[in-house]
Amino acid sequence: MRVLLIAPQPFFVERGTPIAVKLLVETLCEMGHQVDLLTYQEGRDVEVPGLRIVRIPKLPGVRNIPIGFSWKKAVSDVFLFGRMAVLTSRNRYDVLHAVEESVFPAAILRFLFRHKLVYDMDSSLSDQLVEKWQGIKAFKPGMDAFESWALRRADLVLPVCPRLGERAGRSVPSERILVLEDIAFEPSESADGLEDLRQTHGIQGPLVLYVGNLEHYQGIDLLLESVVSVPKDLSFCLVVIGGTEKAIALYSRKAAQLGIGDRVRFGGPKSFGKLPYYLAQADILVSPRIKGENTPMKIYSYLASGKPVLATKILSHTQVLDSRSAMLVDTNAPAMAAGLTQLLEDPALREEIGRTGKSLATERYSLAAYKTKLREGYGRLFGDSAAAELRPRNLG
Numbered sequence: 286m287r288v289l290l291i292a293p294q295p296f297f298v299e300r301g302t303p304i305a306v307k308l309l310v311e312t313l314c315e316m317g318h319q320v321d322l323l324t325y326q327e328g329r330d331v332e333v334p335g336l337r338i339v340r341i342p343k344l345p346g347v348r349n350i351p352i353g354f355s356w357k358k359a360v361s362d363v364f365l366f367g368r369m370a371v372l373t374s375r376n377r378y379d380v381l382h383a384v385e386e387s388v389f390p391a392a393i394l395r396f397l398f399r400h401k402l403v404y405d406m407d408s409s410l411s412d413q414l415v416e417k418w419q420g421i422k423a424f425k426p427g428m429d430a431f432e433s434w435a436l437r438r439a440d441l442v443l444p445v446c447p448r449l450g451e452r453a454g455r456s457v458p459s460e461r462i463l464v465l466e467d468i469a470f471e472p473s474e475s476a477d478g479l480e481d482l483r484q485t486h487g488i489q490g491p492l493v494l495y496v497g498n499l500e501h502y503q504g505i506d507l508l509l510e511s512v513v514s515v516p517k518d519l520s521f522c523l524v525v526i527g528g529t530e531k532a533i534a535l536y537s538r539k540a541a542q543l544g545i546g547d548r549v550r551f552g553g554p555k556s557f558g559k560l561p562y563y564l565a566q567a568d569i570l571v572s573p574r575i576k577g578e579n580t581p582m583k584i585y586s587y588l589a590s591g592k593p594v595l596a597t598k599i600l601s602h603t604q605v606l607d608s609r610s611a612m613l614v615d616t617n618a619p620a621m622a623a624g625l626t627q628l629l630e631d632p633a634l635r636e637e638i639g640r641t642g643k644s645l646a647t648e649r650y651s652l653a654a655y656k657t658k659l660r661e662g663y664g665r666l667f668g669d670s671a672a673a674e675l676r677p678r679n680l681g
Contacts, residue, residue: 293362314336319337322336322338324365389431441461448600507616524551526552580601
């Protein structure tokens, strides 16, 4: 089939949604489909047999498009949606696969052209906007209604987590919903030249590792404040991987002000292709996120590493993690400090939690499980008779 995949993000860059889009593209092309990927002007090209990347033009002053809503993203979306209309009118696509906000123009185009519509639902857009700007809360019922309108016009909805699946179920019959979680990623690069975090930062005791961006919702403030309360006689070091130069400078100052500069190191961004190697160096992995419903993509790789996970007890985590596969704590510094202290003092507990988490990742969040679900979803679009033609050539 011919598929137009619309991804309103920079592609390819090493951050959440673009990484998920790359996996999606590779899997669809492996199934034998021809995929046109319509995306922003930023990012590097990737070579995948069966893939053609179509970009919007470079726009003056629009560079370094950040995560989340921004004026740069809004301007880019206008051009993206215009190009989508042109491509759809010129090509006979069988499927429009819309990621995030691109579902709205895709739903409109569905009235004009004979194609199936797949909604790749990475978040509730109305919740996301209200969370960013509390002043527009009065408009939320209208935004929810618009989101429901788009959901009803999709032939298949692929929520990224169970909570979004429940939300979609308010508007769409269950047979048109298939929860397609992210997965634990295998290393895509060799370990050549890999940095030894212990050697770089002079670490003697256990290594506690955080990986991800340093946006406020990730709970880095909470994490640093919890380190203050860990007993002084426990030797360990927290290494933070990721973040912009500005964010790293901000949190480095905070660590110094809290008097924990000797216990915290900021390693900066690292290659995503080497992420599993860095996780393997850790003794404890942390996710201190303070809000949200979508499960962070890194959680699946955390689990697959076999290392114990310390995470906050919020829906983002608990729809995947439980008390056996992770150390779950309340979203306050004393609770996180207590959980970290317990793991630091009990190597046997660390081993038990890590082993259980790895088993969970293998059973439910593997690459093979992802491919099977996506194959099933595309099979639903055209009925059982077409499903056999959608089998991937090689599940790997």
